[in-house]
Amino acid sequence: MREKDYESKGIGCYMFRIDDDTVIDATMHGNAARFINHSCDPNCYSRVVDILGKKHIIIFALRRILRGEELTYDYKFPIEEDKIPCTCGTRRCRKYLN
Numbered sequence: 894m895r896e897k898d899y900e901s902k903g904i905g906c907y908m909f910r911i912d913d914d915t916v917i918d919a920t921m922h923g924n925a926a927r928f929i930n931h932s933c934d935p936n937c938y939s940r941v942v943d944i945l946g947k948k949h950i951i952i953f954a955l956r957r958i959l960r961g962e963e964l965t966y967d968y969k970f971p972i973e974e975d976k977i978p979c980t981c982g983t984r985r986c987r988k989y990l991n
């Protein structure tokens with residue numbers, strides 16, 4: 894519902910699914926990591942880590958990252974019929990995010 898509400902208002906949506914029951918909504922509040930784009934050939938990956946009973950999203954580098962290089966990770970969206978085109982532009986692009 895919230896995602897549709899943001900779309901109707903033209904607000905970009907920055908949500909991260911933690912598990913089947915929890916989604917972190919960083920649309921209105923969150924750090925710069927919420928702006929990390931998807932890539933089918935990323936230089937980072939994300940992990941949800943439990944620290945003292947509280948879940949955190951941590952972004953790790955997959956390889957050495959050069960200064961000024963855009964950070965990306967694979968969003969790993971579930972496969973759905975309503976496809977979201979991918980514009981990552983890498984040679985390994987799967988053409989869709991889902």
Ligand SMILES: [Zn+2]
Pocket residue numbers: 932933934979980981982983985986987988989
């Ligand atoms: Zn792609």
